[in-house]
Amino acid sequence: MALPQSAYKDREFLAVIGDEDSVTGILLAGVGHVTDPPDSQKNYLVVDAKTELSTIEGAFDAFTKRRKDIAIVLINQHIADKIRPRVDGYAEAFPAVLEIPSKDHPYDPEKDSVMKRVRKLFGE
Numbered sequence: 001m002a003l004p005q006s007a008y009k010d011r012e013f014l015a016v017i018g019d020e021d022s023v024t025g026i027l028l029a030g031v032g033h034v035t036d037p038p039d040s041q042k043n044y045l046v047v048d049a050k051t052e053l054s055t056i057e058g059a060f061d062a063f064t065k066r067r068k069d070i071a072i073v074l075i076n077q078h079i080a081d082k083i084r085p086r087v088d089g090y091a092e093a094f095p096a097v098l099e100i101p102s103k104d105h106p107y108d109p110e111k112d113s114v115m116k117r118v119r120k121l122f123g124e
Contacts, residue, residue, distance in 0.1 A: 011071035011094055015063040016044040017056065018076040019102050026074065035069075043070065047079050057083050063095065070095045077112065078105035088113045 014031045016023050023046045026032075035041045045051075045059040060083060063073045077099040080087045090097055090113070098114065101107035109115045 010069055013043050013069050013071060015067070015070045015073045015095070016075075017047060017059055017063070017079055018045075018074065018100070019079070019104070020046050020048065021103050022074075022076055022100065041067070043067075047076070053082060057086060060086060064090060064092065064097065073097045074100050076100060076102045076105065077107055078102060080113070081111065084111075088116070 013033050014026070016026045016031070018026070023044050027044065031043070033043045041062070043063075045056070047056060056079060060073070060075070063070050071094060073095050075087070075097065080099050087097060087099075099107070099112050
């Protein structure tokens with residue numbers, strides 16, 4: 001059964017949780033957005049070695065639960081590993097959560113939450 005149009009009609013932005021290189025590349029592609037004041041919110045989070053786990057979890061929750069204008073959340077796989085239970089537990093259609101590789105961390109399909117669901121669907 002298809003979702004009603006109200007579930008996705010206002011979702012027009014990508015969100016990114018990633019390392020500096022990944023976020024910079026996505027922003028250079030033109031997907032950066034900041035909401036209007038007084039509650040200005042960015043659609044990206046740059047994660048480095050000093051970024052606290054609670055900050056990453058907060059951004060993930062904001063992009064997936066509170067913001068209704070986000071259609072896709074891109075997250076570096078090595079960062080998704082830090083909040084793996086939260087990423088694996090996310091099962092909504094919108095926004096879609098996609099794990100992407102980074103320059104320093106190769107992609108591992110065995111860890112990807114979407115690939116795990118696909119394998120489960122096909123009985124593997």
